Amino acid sequence: MEFAEVLRRRRMVRDYDPDRPVPAEVRERLLAHALRAPSAGFSQGWAFLVLETEAERDAFWTATTAPGAPDGWLTRMRRAPLLVVPFSHKAAYLDRYAEPDKGWTDRDESRWPVPYWDVDTGMASLLMLLTAVDEGLGACFFGVPPERVAALRAEFGVPDEYTPVGCVSVGYPGQGDKRSPSLKRGRRGVDEVVHRGRWAG
Numbered sequence: 001m002e003f004a005e006v007l008r009r010r011r012m013v014r015d016y017d018p019d020r021p022v023p024a025e026v027r028e029r030l031l032a033h034a035l036r037a038p039s040a041g042f043s044q045g046w047a048f049l050v051l052e053t054e055a056e057r058d059a060f061w062t063a064t065t066a067p068g069a070p071d072g073w074l075t076r077m078r079r080a081p082l083l084v085v086p087f088s089h090k091a092a093y094l095d096r097y098a099e100p101d102k103g104w105t106d107r108d109e110s111r112w113p114v115p116y117w118d119v120d121t122g123m124a125s126l127l128m129l130l131t132a133v134d135e136g137l138g139a140c141f142f143g144v145p146p147e148r149v150a151a152l153r154a155e156f157g158v159p160d161e162y163t164p165v166g167c168v169s170v171g172y173p174g175q176g177d178k179r180s181p182s183l184k185r186g187r188r189g190v191d192e193v194v195h196r197g198r199w200a201g
């Protein structure tokens, strides 16, 4: 698919055909493409938890959502045959930037203009979203509530120093996919957000 077409088609898909698993080669391409993301200092401080069996996916949803009857969003999202949880690893950046060519040996976090570990893991996540579209599948990036992060780590044996930046659900789109109400906001235009030469407005 043309790159511009991938971009045009990219949108979050929130319902999946539960009877169509993600082909293994597509799953592997998603993951390989994620690793093509840029990273500060080429730190690559990220990790990806891949959940595919019903038991693994159930465990994810149980750990990350409130008990009780699932709402419509959760019912549809639970049909996704593949979940990839991207984790950022801050310590990898502090270690990398303490190396001689960077020299931030004090590991002072105030040196970081923004948390590059989360930025880079977000970029890797976007590559997975785009790859899903390119492969004719759908995907959604969604958040893990902060109060559920400890349960997620405990369930899957994730060390405390890894932080889930969200989760990417992947699969063939289902019939019940609904557009997000947020889309009513409309996409902001270039003239609204781009400042050429000087901040205007």
Ligand SMILES: Cc1cc2nc3c(=O)[nH]c(=O)nc-3n(C[C@H](O)[C@H](O)[C@H](O)COP(=O)(O)O)c2cc1C
Binding pocket: 010, 011, 012, 013, 014, 140, 141, 142, 143, 166, 180, 182, 183
């Ligand atoms: C950081 C981030 C967090 C998001 N969290 C959620 C979420 O928790 N649940 C959800 O359904 N969509 C989530 N989304 C998807 C946005 O709602 C979606 O990207 C936005 O409405 C624009 O729609 P589109 O991506 O289909 O173009 C998230 C997107 C981003 C980038």
